């Protein structure tokens with residue numbers, strides 16, 4: 411099962427992820443991005459892969475086994 415992990419030490423809170431893909435990342439306290447908690451389904455996984463590529467600081471990663 412694959413999940414999204416966001417490294418807040420690298421994140422600059424640009425907001426790009428939660429504005430572009432609000433279904434996978436929401437804006438949390440202090441504008442921190444908060445990824446969905448559960449494992450990703452097939453459709454979410456495709457979106458998450460582009461999310462990883464689009465983060466300007468490389469703060470977003472996918473962790474765990476692919477489905």
Ligand code: SF4
Nearest residue numbers: 421422424425427465
């Ligand atoms: S796109 Fe990257 S740098 Fe911007 S808020 Fe999301 S995780 Fe942080």
